[in-house]
Amino acid sequence: MSAGALATAFGYELERARSAEHLAAITNVKVRAAEKGLVPYHSARESYARVRELLDGSIELRHLDFSANRIEDAKSATPWTLTHNTPALDAKLVAAAIEVRRTGYAIVDGLVGEPMASAIRHALANFVDEDEDARTFSKGELDQSERRILGDATVDKIRDDTIAWLKGDERDMVGAFAQFLRVTVLRPLFSAFATTSHGLSSAPPLAPVDSYVSNAMLSVYAPGARGFVSHVDNCGPDIDPRALSVVYYPISSTPEEGGAMVLFPGHETKEVRLTPTRDRLVLFASARVPHAVEPRARDASRRIAASFWFVGQPLAVMAAAET
Numbered sequence: 001m002s003a004g005a006l007a008t009a010f011g012y013e014l015e016r017a018r019s020a021e022h023l024a025a026i027t028n029v030k031v032r033a034a035e036k037g038l039v040p041y042h043s044a045r046e047s048y049a050r051v052r053e054l055l056d057g058s059i060e061l062r063h064l065d066f067s068a069n070r071i072e073d074a075k076s077a078t079p080w081t082l083t084h085n086t087p088a089l090d091a092k093l094v095a096a097a098i099e100v101r102r103t104g105y106a107i108v109d110g111l112v113g114e115p116m117a118s119a120i121r122h123a124l125a126n127f128v129d130e131d132e133d134a135r136t137f138s139k140g141e142l143d144q145s146e147r148r149i150l151g152d153a154t155v156d157k158i159r160d161d162t163i164a165w166l167k168g169d170e171r172d173m174v175g176a177f178a179q180f181l182r183v184t185v186l187r188p189l190f191s192a193f194a195t196t197s198h199g200l201s202s203a204p205p206l207a208p209v210d211s212y213v214s215n216a217m218l219s220v221y222a223p224g225a226r227g228f229v230s231h232v233d234n235c236g237p238d239i240d241p242r243a244l245s246v247v248y249y250p251i252s253s254t255p256e257e258g259g260a261m262v263l264f265p266g267h268e269t270k271e272v273r274l275t276p277t278r279d280r281l282v283l284f285a286s287a288r289v290p291h292a293v294e295p296r297a298r299d300a301s302r303r304i305a306a307s308f309w310f311v312g313q314p315l316a317v318m319a320a321a322e323t
């Protein structure tokens, strides 16, 4: 049974609980299942919080301690702790949202910090080792719709990665990492973009956490890969709801290894070259910032990145409005 189906089954049971004891018991089993990676952590956390409020101390629930301080090494980092919002993480993301509003893009270094970053790097690298040749990975494709290519339009429209879509129920830390991108990263961004929004519409620019059905994309560029031609992620407001692109890099590269992502936040006037850097998150307005991946050197290691797209209204950017 998939994690999603199991979470639905728990929801069904919780709705029909006949007594407070029953409610507590189901909640405890659901939390246990989440700790084992069987149901999405965020779903278990939400029901835990709601049930605890309902019971109001009348029955003790399983004791939970999300304290990030207790994670001392990569081994003690669990999927459950990865998907926990901390004030430090939220502060970095709120600052990034303000920066995206100002310039169109933002860079967050040391996103989750050690040892969590190690745990993610190991999990993603193992996943790629085991599954890169399997059916989960396929060749990345350019969108069918016309992309706004910068520079010489006669240059080959290249995209040379292999990709896997992460659903959130993959074993180990991989599924939790997808949930982390989709839910934990969105929570502070959602409020930050809603409060920094000065548009005419009163609707928050990003869709809320529970509206995401799309998945995180894991992409791998092999040594010698030719990169990804400059493009804009959002192919047009009528057909593409993507508002904010986020890319996480689990592994660092040297500049000589190639594979930098180049952002063009001012289109032809500004170029930002970003070498993949461990535990770095790059965020940019999907409809406004063209970007490319440069070719990877033949003697380089493979390049791994994970992308997620938050949907919503096209984000207004102060700097872009001036150009």
Ligand SMILES: O=C(O)CCC(=O)C(=O)O
Residues within 6 Å of the ligand: 219, 228, 233, 247, 261, 291, 292, 293, 305, 307
């Ligand atoms: O991997 C990266 O750095 C960016 C990838 C990208 O632009 C995309 O997949 O749309």
Ligand SMILES: [Fe+2]
Residues within 6 Å of the ligand: 231, 232, 233, 291
């Ligand atoms: Fe892109």
